[in-house]
Amino acid sequence: MGTITPILNPLTLPDGAVLKNRLVMAPMTTCTGFYDGTVTSELVEYYRVRAGSIGTVIVECCYIDNKGPAFPGAIAIDSDNKIPGLAKIADAIKSRGSKAILQIYHGGRMVEPALIGGKTPVAPSAIAAPREGATTPQALSAEEVDVMITKFGDAVNRAIKAGFDGVEIHGANTYLIQQFYSPNSNQRDDKWGGSREKRARFPLAVLEITHQMADRFAHDSFIIGYRFSPEEIEVPGIHFDDTLYLLEKLAARGLDYVHFSVGSLLRPSIVDTQDPTPLIDKYIAMRSPELAKVPVIGVGGVVNKADVETALAHGYDLVAIGKACIAYPDWADRILNDEQLELFIDSTRREALTIPEPLWRFSLVDAMIRDMSSSGRKYKAGVFQEKVEAEALKLKINVTLDTDRITDISLVPDDTLDVDFSATFESLRSRILVANSPHVDAITGATTQSEALKKAVSRALATSSKEHVIDEGGNPSAPVVYDVVVVGSGGAGLAAAIQACDEGARVAIIEKMPTIGGNTIKASVGMNAAETRFQALKGIKDSKDLFYDETLKGGKFKNNPQLLREFVNLAPEAIEWLASHGIELNDITITGGMSIDRTHRPADRSAVGGFLISGLVKNINTRNIEVLLETSVADILFENGAVTGVKVVDEYNDTRILNAKSVIVATGGFSANREMVVKYRPELDGFVTTNHKGATGSGIAMLQKIGADTVDMGEIQIHPTVEQTTSYLISESIRGGGAMLVSQAGQRFFNEMETRDKVSAQIIALPEKSAWIIFDEQIRLNNKAADEYIGRGFVISAATPEELAAKINMDPTALQHTLERFNQFVEQQNDEDFGRKTALRHPLNQGPYYAIRIAPGVHHTMGGVTINVDTSVLDSQKQIIPGAWAAGEVVGGIHGANRIGGNAVADIIIFGIKAGHNAAVHALS
Template sequence: MTKHLFDRVALPSGASLKNRILMAPMTTESAYYDGNLTDELIEYYAHRSGQAGAVIVESAFVEDKGRGFFGAIGIDTDDKIEGLTRLAEAIRSKGSKALIQIYHAGRMAFPEMNKGCLPISASSVAALRPNAPIPEEMTHREILDMIEAFADGVRRAIRAGFDGVELHGANTYLIQQFFSPHSNRRSDAWGGTIEKRAKFPLAVLEAAKKVIAEEGAEDFILGYRFSPEELEEPGIRFEDTLYLLNRLAELGLDYFHFSMGIYTRNSIVQPDDPEMLIAKFLAGRSEALAKIPIIGVGGILQKTDAEEALELGYDLVAVAKGFLVEPNWVEAVRDGRKVKGFADIHDRKNLVIPTPLWKFMDESFQLVKDADAEMKKAERLIELMGKELEFKEGQYHVAAKGHNSDLPMVVTFSKHKITGIEIDSTGESEGLSDMVFERLPQQIIDFQTLNVDAVSGASTTSQGVVDGVADAVLQASSQDAVDVLKARQKPSVELSNEVLEETVDVVIVGAGAAGVAAALRAEELGLSVILLEKLSFIGGAISVSGGNQVVMGSRLQKEAGVTDDTAELMVEDFLANGNQANVRELLQLLADNIGQTTDWVHDYVGVQYDMKGGLHVLAEYRKDRELAYDHGGHGFAAAVRSKVADSAVQLLLQTKAQQLLTDGEGNVTGLVAVEDSGRTHRISAKAVVLTTGGYGNNKQLLPKRLKDVLFYGTRSSMGEGLLMAQAHGIDAATVMLDQGKIYPNGVEVAQGTAKSTIGGNIAVLRENGLLVNTNGQRVINERASNHDILDVLMEQEPKVLYLLLDQEHFSIFREEVAEGGISQADIDQWLENNGSRTPYFFHADNLQALADLAGMDRQALAATVERYNHFVEQGVDEDFGRQSRFLQKKVGQGPYYLIEQKPRFATTMGGLVVNSQLEVLNTKGKVIQGLYAAGEVVGGVMGTDSPSGANNAWALTSGKLAAESIKGD
């Protein structure tokens, strides 16, 4: 049934609203210090009442020490009922329902707002806010008293004449704190499991309903506001929220109210997932929850916004900014008037806004502007948009930031247009951003606009192209031209409704190393193949890696000088590295086949290996068995890109698999995939091969031990293949989902995000370079295995070591880290920061000054260097046994550098259970006919930790073998 904005809406309690519009609760900071209401605040609400179905008054604290901000309204004592009655009557007399939101701020009740009292919460865990105090954990008795305080708040609202109450379970306040695994670390009846964490909000709701019944408040409206997710780790995820809402719905409510900045919001935890939360809500709600209206909020300013919200599935809309800047918002949208996005600086009295709120609007949200000046700006832009742009003809050389390096660009202008954009992308990972270099320049030229969308999987490079062209426009014309080009309409792309029915022998999901190997081998064997990739390039994680691979048993290993390596030795080394937790059947499969696979990758696919650099000497291996690809990971990607282009493989980029198709008996018969254009593919296939990689960027799937480790993998590592295979009716089995490969050499380039320094480390640690702790002391043989270094790193508090280098070796280091996506410009900026923020790149002319910068003991750091240099002289490391061949040079002349080394991970070790034919097994241990898996999506082959070069070896080998199994069937 189509919903209209001005429909009357019946609520479950028996009350009704005259339309679907509510004024959202908004902080005004305008009550008296004790929570009593001012006349100015009552007038503010009255001035906005009448036309909306309901006005929700801002959050009122239920306990005197529970304010979350200055100037908050109180509903904590009976003597406030008089003022609350005046407020409720002011709203109701105009014709709107009067609702009031009630809350306790919990750990967000900072002492300065609450007479110096420490806050309380479910547990003694501080909020992740600047200067947040550690709250006191509430006792069982205090929790029961707090539930009663909420009940008393409801009672006072009823006696004051309000039509309803909204329980504030959002915005990180107390009710949400009890449900959140970040703020609730209890192990009693009020915390631990999700069921116990839900107990407090359920108890508050039950207490509220009991009061309503006791007071005989017929048709009294009871709502609940919720924040769908938290960024905190651990934190509330949308699946948790659905659990809670479904439980609350069983008790009965009149509405649920999202708390979001925009009604079209997708996940803040999984920003790469484009699905709106309202869609997830509608899909996941129970039968009971489906009977309760849902309110959308955030960004609803114009009538079209409200109508779109209803079309998306919301039942009611809460309008915030609209009512601030236009008190008669309902009348304005009914009349078809456009609502301004700000309040005129000259119009405060007409808008009837209390002085504290006006200041809050201006300073916190920049909602107060000079209308005349804004109109002149708009008129000027309109005038400019109507004029033909003029440029100084010629070519302009600019540079923009790419994923790995600066991108030299040449932008060509005619008198009135951008006519050419040439980008030197040689410093960028080949294949990684190719579609950016093809699509964006063409769109900019065709539509003469800089308002273009980033290419999926290459947002940094996309923005770099736009910024580079903007710089050229500024040089060729003026800022006016830049403003016009950025304001011009985006190229319109109409989504296709086309559905293609296709049949092939094999469809492969994911075009990383495993997917490409499977596709090329299947095509070589005469099978028809479709290869799907959700990003704009093929190569997957290997495209941005250093590009190393185990080559045991290959012709290349023998040519490089190792002829006595065996599968048995390799298995033993991998078992030792994986703490004997490996799935031995799969490990043996890898050891028996990696040599043949390597030769096939080299001879048939055309991937070149760095024979000049030779086999790597690694502590993990008793025999040298790892080679790099020529030009690293992007060299591999370039070779496979060329091979796929020359093959009969049908490659579909920016196409996302959505679900596996089955015959109803658990056998897989194909899949459904959707292109970014909207076109749908229903593909029937003899076999589906999942090569979707890991789940390292999906916090919901990660074990606790990985959630606080820096992530450096591809943002596309969301575990979709894993989830598709576990769908009801397929029920794939999984193994070791709690394991991930952690490396000890990351630098934190953004919160929670790392880049790898391993290329630089390998280069410098051949000769010198020390790993020291925060006390300036060596703690490990720097040439030990990553596994052993990691063990030591994880014992540190905080979990960080520092790589100490002299000037000679730092110069080598800064060149060699480029393979990890660290540019010279990055390093220059980090050196300029000089340890003021992460990533910590401390530098100083002498060791004493360096120690001071890093907070180390001067004497300890100097003694560490002196002792190491003595070991170099005698050729023996008496402390940690660093081999003499890696004691080549003393720590020499300064300046000196300390580079942070933090734990980082990209590769997850767990995944689907497969047999030796790479067929996926279900939870009963039976083969799922038609479903295969290869690469990182398969669990267990590496055990708890993968040695260097092993994951690429497994991806290629398992992909190739999966194709051979399908052909054999």
């Protein structure tokens, strides 16, 4: 045991409970509950092994009502049948000598409809959360508010029956209790809203009923705590003085502790960004003598003993430990013995650390996992400064590196600092530090700023790496040897790199753009596959032969039959490959040209692209795969009839040779190269494109230089539903969910579920050369992409069809007639006008109603280089070019004259995996 420390001092709470030390395990989401919120045995063991030396364990939040879960796999306390499972957790913790406290909550407007059976979440007011894609909740009536308070009381009673030593009322994280107190989310005009005093009534009522239950059913020292978020950045929002007002009221009624909910122990204000004073210091200075009697818990960034002692020195009475308790079940013993710990988890030790499988896959943990079998990249230790530019924002970033890790990222002080960027910076900084990589998910709603910061960190790593080589006496411009070089970081390139690495190859990824993801990140609908496990679970009867026939027909029988058969046969295996890598596409919809639901997408029905890239990048981060951003391939090196590597040029115009026996080209198509598009299809001049600006056909050109042949170059697909002012693709999942297309005259004009080329041609034939996609609330609730479109501002909505028609300058009688006729076809499952056979899911009769003006845009180039079924690139004589491989949209022949929606994602994963395998085998043989 180390030296004497205040950490081990016991603490007596106001109601008499004695905590044996100042350490608390923070309540952290594990996503490990059953579908109905009951407790699993692995969750019980997870808490058992972490109890003991730590004084108190606060168990993750339990939702008190079936409309309350804010995340998948949440555990519940909404009925008496949950008591036995929760009792096992309480007993497991207490048997090891720790106090067991249960956090209770309701997610309110932060609940996703998909988590509650498609129902609309509830909140104080019908105001959506200020986040991208948020659902507008249903306002609780005055009677329902009273019922909700009762449900909190019932939850406290159940916690007592389960044997917990106390409860923590979760009034933070923008959940329901905080929503009632916030002027942003509570705009009621009854006794539950309006003034600060009225908005405080709900949290006070929840505390009151908690006391009543404790007085009736619990022992005298039953613990009652309250967790709070000290500020909101929204305007209007909760300010620090508002929080103190509420806490004073709560303390007057009686609390055993209050619990700061912040990302860092000493975080200053996120509202008053000019004041660097830690909020805990302000809290200590401003609280009343009455509130000072209530112990306060701090949380955020605690890893080592010094972190705890710093927190106690600043006035916290207790210190909550989060991620460190996941990584080290015996964390308290380790720090009390003065061990210095790093926040990471060995990728081989999930079972040894008793981490449940769902938690292992959760982003909180996933970002901490390191592959300990590889040595990783080496840097020169020090501070490296880089500039960040994001639109009008110009900042400087200091990146502090150790020899193998990013240890800190900080903003160089600037009086013109954008407040919004400050919040983005803190969130993204945490993600990068935990992952030890700049390749992490962007912050929702701040993509441009996120990518700029990630770019700055990437530059710092590259600079440091070069300096490390120089210090070691090497030449940073000297040739480097790899087994496999992958050109392009979209889905095909990432899948290929992962597979090649897993087969023992040393791999590098070259990406000319400043960010990872390519065009894949813009994919929306899903991934087609037939005869999958997920189809079987949903009772969907499908066949590979039918999938083959429908794709061949959709491609106008121009598809390469060998490639298409390989594509169809391997699709289910590719779905399983993704699932085995933590990327599960288990919800299923349909796209145009298909007769069966076979388009696999994420469970939350979000766009597939971002989900796919996020999951693949996490796999890249856990492997020793080098990623070179803003680096172009000038040439594929070719000697003695075989590929020998690539010549690359970075953003500083420095040239370098990467030697490799295998080069995989996965650079995508050429939809963003207007000259190239017009060369093959002059009539497409002037069309917008849905593609990112890197889709220029560079990979086709570099392969042609070493003799590659091409096929179907004139086969360029236009997508029928593109929002023209932003070039944003409106996912086929909206039509596949049951939407219809109407002309400006308010009339349907074609079968919406026909292939893209045919639907596009019909829209172009309309007088206005555009159309409206019309859908209702039922479709919105089942397609998360719809909320994204609403958030982007190009959806027009109205309570009734008549109001919608007025807003889009359409004859209301015509639209109403079209709706009624369409709904009749849905009811009888027979489209008498246009023969639509699929996606007649339900009548469009649930307001609000939504409309988006769309027209075709250049979307996909079916032509590209020729390959065989092994993904080897072929020359004009159909002979293999040794060492050259290709996958994804850079390849021609698979899709024929028209690509079916959902087949592109299948294409990139199927042939990306295959290219990675064959390239590695060739390089290592």
